[in-house]
Amino acid sequence: MQNPLYLNIENVGALQNRALIPAFDRDKIKTSIAHIGISNFHRAHQAYYMHELIENHDEFNFGICGIDLLDADRKIYNVLKDQDGLYCLMVKDANGSHQIKVIGSIVEYFFGPENPMAVIERLAHPDIEIISLTIAEDGYHLNEITGEFDQENPVVAEDMRNPFYPKTVFGYLMQAFKLRKFRGLAGCTILSCDNIKGNGDTMKASFFNYVNKMEPELLPWLKENTTFPNSMVDRITPLTRPEDIETLKNDFLIEDQWPVVCEPFANWVIEDNFFHGRPQWEKVGVQFVEHIxxxxxxxxxxxxxxxxxxxxxxxxxxxxxxxxxxxxxxxxxxxxxxxxxxxxxxxxxxxxxxxxxxxxxxxxxxxxxxxxxxxxxxxxxxxxxxxxxxxxxxxxxxxxxxxxxxxxxxxxxxxxxxxxxxxxxxxxxxxxxxxxxxxxxxxxxxxxxxxxxxxxxxxxxxxxxxxxxxxxxxxxxxxxxxxxxxxxxxxxxxxx
Structure with missing residues (x-):
């Protein structure tokens, strides 16, 4: 009788009869996407699409560097480290069939509270052409009444006191773009993947308002060196339950500390407004439009x-x-x-x-x-x-x-x-x-x-x-x- 195998790069090859494993050499992947907020949804959606593009169309230029910024995210950071960025996507069909796919598109991972300067340096690296985000509504720090960026939020004040130990996503981005400007580098695309109407417009307005409060002299450069395409993301992705982990272990003989469950349906529509190049996501079903x-x-x-x-x-x-x-x-x-x-x-x-x-x-x-x-x-x-x-x-x-x-x-x-x-x-x-x-x-x-x-x-x-x-x-x-x-x-x- 076979024993469950722990999911990591050393064991993944032995899982080929238990799950769909990456059919590509992860060592060939160049990291050009930094994704902030390694949520279940990101792992079922954007990381999934990128995996499909690498596997089916040899797109090795846009691997993902996963970044978490909240103390509460330490567990997923530790899991990704332990499992070499690998995790199981459990796609559950209404007819009862389950497909287990090991996703291999996340090839780096950083944890802001542990080393904020390392995150800032990675975001500032010229290889990073897209910074994407799933930070949920509260990550944008919007005023409950006006819907505009809340400049008086306590975490914004804390960023002002400790700019190199930021608490907000905007603080990390601002420091990274200051480095890019100082080093004579170009900017990049900031791609929101959150369930917010006009998520790119919201991100742009909030970030620019933050910078205007903190470092207004940086704004002209940002306006010339960043784009914020709006996107619509869609895939039902529930919380991972202990039962899902046990199912993987008992039925598929795979030990994964944090798999992701999702439905078969997936959809992604993006405004084609990228500062640099972008992955050819349209090859795996992503729709690019002029207006979202x-x-x-x-x-x-x-x-x-x-x-x-x-x-x-x-x-x-x-x-x-x-x-x-x-x-x-x-x-x-x-x-x-x-x-x-x-x-x-x-x-x-x-x-x-x-x-x-x-x-x-x-x-x-x-x-x-x-x-x-x-x-x-x-x-x-x-x-x-x-x-x-x-x-x-x-x-x-x-x-x-x-x-x-x-x-x-x-x-x-x-x-x-x-x-x-x-x-x-x-x-x-x-x-x-x-x-x-x-x-x-x-x-x-x-x-x-x-x-x-x-x-x-x-x-x-x-x-x-x-x-x-x-x-x-x-x-x-x-x-x-x-x-x-x-x-x-x-x-x-x-x-x-």
């Missing part, structure tokens, strides 16, 4: 909004995963009608065929029972997600005097979510940077329903819309007297 707005909007307001909807409603019912909620006919009918009646009308009518195809694949993706995507993950930091994923649909529909009933229902349900108890009588964890405010306002809403809508950092001036407020209050009162399942059934039947 349509794709951005479609993904955020269908997939991410759909996830958020299922997360809130499913949690209230007592479900634990997206798959459970999506395979409930009542919940799915509500989601489909939300998409058809409220989201699709705000999207580009000239691209209706793309929208319909995307919606159809999306529903099937949500239903995949093998992607254990926890609703708690979906609901984490909802105060940052709802304004991006759901409220733009509400505002556009209101401006056109169109339907907003389902969105108003979801917001009312979101208010009751902060009561902290599902319809099975069980509590669930609430994780949000402003959870104290959300819970307090939800409690106050039992006496005055409008109190929840008065959280300006989330809702802006939405409380001044009589149409929205009337529907929200009606649904909130209804939800508070019945189970969420009863409410959805009544809504779907036209009784609510």
């Amino acid at each position: 707005e349509f794709y951005d909007k479609m993904k955020l307001q269908l997939l991410n909004a759909g996830h958020t909807l299922l997360g809130i409603l499913g949690t209230l019912h007592g479900y634990k995963t997206v798959g459970e909620a999506a395979n409930d006919e009542d919940f799915m009918y509500f989601l489909k009608t939300f998409m058809d009646a409220e989201v699709i009308p705000v999207l580009d009518k000239a691209e209706v065929h793309l929208v319909e195809n995307y919606k159809s694949t999306l529903i099937a993706r949500f239903k995949n029972p093998y992607i254990y995507d926890s609703l708690s993950r979906i609901c984490d930091e909802s105060s940052a997600k709802v304004p991006i994923f759901i409220l733009p649909t509400v505002r556009t529909q209101l401006s056109k005097d169109k339907v907003i009933d389902r969105a108003a229902f979801v917001i009312a349900a979101w208010c009751t979510y902060y009561d902290g108890l599902d319809d099975q009588g069980k509590t669930y964890k609430i994780s949000d940077s402003i959870s104290n405010v959300l819970i307090r306002r939800a409690t106050q809403s039992q006496q005055n329903p409008i109190r929840f809508l008065e959280i300006e950092s989330v809702f802006g001036d939405l409380k001044s819309s009589p149409i929205f407020v009337e529907k929200y209050v009606r649904y909130l009162n209804y939800i508070r007297t019945r189970t969420i399942k009863e409410c959805i059934k009544d809504f779907n039947s036209g009784l609510l």
